[in-house]
Amino acid sequence: MAVSRRRPIPLFALAAAMSVVAGLCIGAFPVGIDQLLAAVGLSSTPLDGTTSAVLYAIRAPRVLAAFCVGAALAAGGAAMQSLFRNPLADPGLLGVSGGAALAAVSVIVLGERVLHFVPPEARPWCLPAAAFLGGLVTTLAVYRIAARNGEALVGTLLLAGIALNAIASAGIGMLVFVADDQQLRTLIFWTMGGFGGVTWTAILPALLVLAVSVPALLPAAHLLDALALGEREAGHIGVDVERLKRRLVTLVALAVGASVAISGVVGFVGLVTPHIVRLLLGPAHRTLLPAAALFGGGFVVLADALARTIVTPAELPIGVLTALVGGPFFLWLLAGRAARDGL
Amino acid sequence: MSALEAAGIEVRAGARSLIAGVSLRLQPGEVVAVIGPNGAGKSTLLGALAGDRALAAGQVLLDGKPLKSLTRLLLARRRAVMPQHSSLAFDFTARDVVALGLLAHRDRLSKQAVQAIVEACLSETEALAFAGRSYTLLSGGERQRVQLARVLAQCDADPTAPPMFLLLDEPIAGLDLAHQHAALASACRRADRGLGVLAVLHDLNMASRYADRIAILEGGRLTALGPTETTLDPQRLSAVFATPILRVESGDAHAFISPG
Numbered sequence: 381m382a383v384s385r386r387r388p389i390p391l392f393a394l395a396a397a398m399s400v401v402a403g404l405c406i407g408a409f410p411v412g413i414d415q416l417l418a419a420v421g422l423s424s425t426p427l428d429g430t431t432s433a434v435l436y437a438i439r440a441p442r443v444l445a446a447f448c449v450g451a452a453l454a455a456g457g458a459a460m461q462s463l464f465r466n467p468l469a470d471p472g473l474l475g476v477s478g479g480a481a482l483a484a485v486s487v488i489v490l491g492e493r494v495l496h497f498v499p500p501e502a503r504p505w506c507l508p509a510a511a512f513l514g515g516l517v518t519t520l521a522v523y524r525i526a527a528r529n530g531e532a533l534v535g536t537l538l539l540a541g542i543a544l545n546a547i548a549s550a551g552i553g554m555l556v557f558v559a560d561d562q563q564l565r566t567l568i569f570w571t572m573g574g575f576g577g578v579t580w581t582a583i584l585p586a587l588l589v590l591a592v593s594v595p596a597l598l599p600a601a602h603l604l605d606a607l608a609l610g611e612r613e614a615g616h617i618g619v620d621v622e623r624l625k626r627r628l629v630t631l632v633a634l635a636v637g638a639s640v641a642i643s644g645v646v647g648f649v650g651l652v653t654p655h656i657v658r659l660l661l662g663p664a665h666r667t668l669l670p671a672a673a674l675f676g677g678g679f680v681v682l683a684d685a686l687a688r689t690i691v692t693p694a695e696l697p698i699g700v701l702t703a704l705v706g707g708p709f710f711l712w713l714l715a716g717r718a719a720r721d722g723l
Numbered sequence: 724m725s726a727l728e729a730a731g732i733e734v735r736a737g738a739r740s741l742i743a744g745v746s747l748r749l750q751p752g753e754v755v756a757v758i759g760p761n762g763a764g765k766s767t768l769l770g771a772l773a774g775d776r777a778l779a780a781g782q783v784l785l786d787g788k789p790l791k792s793l794t795r796l797l798l799a800r801r802r803a804v805m806p807q808h809s810s811l812a813f814d815f816t817a818r819d820v821v822a823l824g825l826l827a828h829r830d831r832l833s834k835q836a837v838q839a840i841v842e843a844c845l846s847e848t849e850a851l852a853f854a855g856r857s858y859t860l861l862s863g864g865e866r867q868r869v870q871l872a873r874v875l876a877q878c879d880a881d882p883t884a885p886p887m888f889l890l891l892d893e894p895i896a897g898l899d900l901a902h903q904h905a906a907l908a909s910a911c912r913r914a915d916r917g918l919g920v921l922a923v924l925h926d927l928n929m930a931s932r933y934a935d936r937i938a939i940l941e942g943g944r945l946t947a948l949g950p951t952e953t954t955l956d957p958q959r960l961s962a963v964f965a966t967p968i969l970r971v972e973s974g975d976a977h978a979f980i981s982p983g
Binding site: 462465466467602605606607608609610613615616617621663664 | 773795796798799803809810811812813814819823827
């Protein structure tokens with residue numbers, strides 16, 4: 381319950397809305413603002429069938445998915461950093477996304493053979509469910525390995541992440557050998573991340589999971605603030621820390637798992653976004669969580685717009701772009717910390 | 724009668740007993756100083772009274788009820804704890820840190836009430852000057868005063884509630900002399916308002932000046948517990964700390980010195 385005077389959320393919301401508009405307009409098939417307005421009934425400009433089809437069937441689900449994934453990764457990253465009391469925690473670096481991806485990829489490759497008992501209408505839920513379980517298991521594993529008395533040492537944390545990522549890529553590598561050609565292409569897409577081929581039916585279950593799990597972090601904002609004091613001290617001022625940790629781990633695993641189910645591994649969003657927002661607005665989670673979610677959503681929408689335009693007609697995997705921004709940023713953070721306190 | 728009470732408690736770390744057979748009843752309105760050599764179990768006792776430590780024997784009771792039966796939230800409304808070392812994971816301001824002390828009362832207190840308590844406590848520990856600065860950039864002594872303001876805020880949150888108990892683990896370590904006196908005077912003021920205060924102290928003169936009762940821990944055992952005047956006996960202290968300690972009178976005041 382930080383005493384915060386600034387109310388910057390509307391500004392962040394405006395910027396996020398602008399990036400969504402840009403995401404809808406930019407692409408191999410450009411859409412004008414007037415056509416966009418016509419599509420939502422705000423302009424009388426006649427809308428041709430192609431534009432309408434591109435907007436509704438391709439661009440809208442894609443931009444919505446990108447926004448939700450960015451928001452979930454950013455808010456999930458912020459929550460994770462609070463849980464680990466460490467600003468370097470990131471779902472991708474710690475192997476949580478990797479674990480979720482391994483589980484999801486297993487469903488893609490082995491699903492046909494294993495999931496006969498699942499009724500066809502429940503099939504779309506298997507992927508996010510598996511990704512959630514994969515995320516949950518890895519989050520718990522990292523926490524078990526790296527946290528001592530509720531405090532995660534950076535070194536142990538990152539090493540645990542390296543190990544878990546290695547295990548996840550080994551698992552995905554094994555699946556490559558049993559996958560057929562079509563599945564193989566999907567596999568590559570999963571490990572690099574991307575929103576190509578997103579359709580309403582494919583993303584709906586995961587979007588529903590995100591719509592529940594990300595806002596559910598908000599009521600815990602003041603408890604996340606308290607965790608900054610340390611787990612014991614948070615307990616002293618009235619926080620049921622064990623319950624809070626269970627809640628955080630579950631929500632983060634849901635958010636990251638559902639994100640991975642939609643787009644594969646999009647790295648560094650959970651690291652970079654909360655950090656920038658903290659620099660701008662301070663660390664109070666009541667503003668950090670929603671601002672990071674809006675910022676992360678807008679960031680991924682723009683990154684995706686870039687990914688599908690700079691090499692048209694092909695597409696760059698979006699993970700390549702976020703890593704291009706996030707990798708150097710992470711190194712810069714590491715160098716700063718190493719200089720300050722030897723890690 | 725309200726009280727925070729350790730009844731024959733034992734705390735173990737693995738096979739080793741850190742404190743054993745310790746019984747101590749902290750009552751509203753008194754200041755108890757816990758003294759003893761390094762490793763005697765002072766912080767362990769404080770941790771047990773705070774509800775942080777698993778007990779191998781005995782129990783800790785708040786108003787007769789075992790601590791374990793109380794929720795974290797209820798407990799936070801009845802006792803505040805100032806730990807020996809406090810780090811902060813993110814760059815909250817000193818003012819934000821103090822406001823966290825009121826977390827257990829956030830549903831009840833208005834924003835204005837929160838601000839009033841926070842400012843009063845910052846002012847009491849002379850921390851207003853750096854209240855807007857990032858906690859992580861403050862000096863050790865400044866951080867200590869911010870943490871003290873945080874627990875004072877927790878104590879002051881609800882004057883109508885049953886008495887609070889304030890547990891301080893070496894609250895004046897790292898403070899300059901003036902702030903040492905100010906910190907313990909703050910604690911004593913709370914005792915005058917009906918709070919029970921227990922502080923782990925290393926400075927015998929500070930203990931002698933501010934405590935109503937003294938508890939001496941040696942090797943995990945409570946070897947003395949009584950009024951300050953009689954318990955702080957130079958002969959006993961010399962034995963406890965294994966170094967000669969003299970009591971020097973100067974007018975109305977007295978001081979303990981250790982000529983080595």
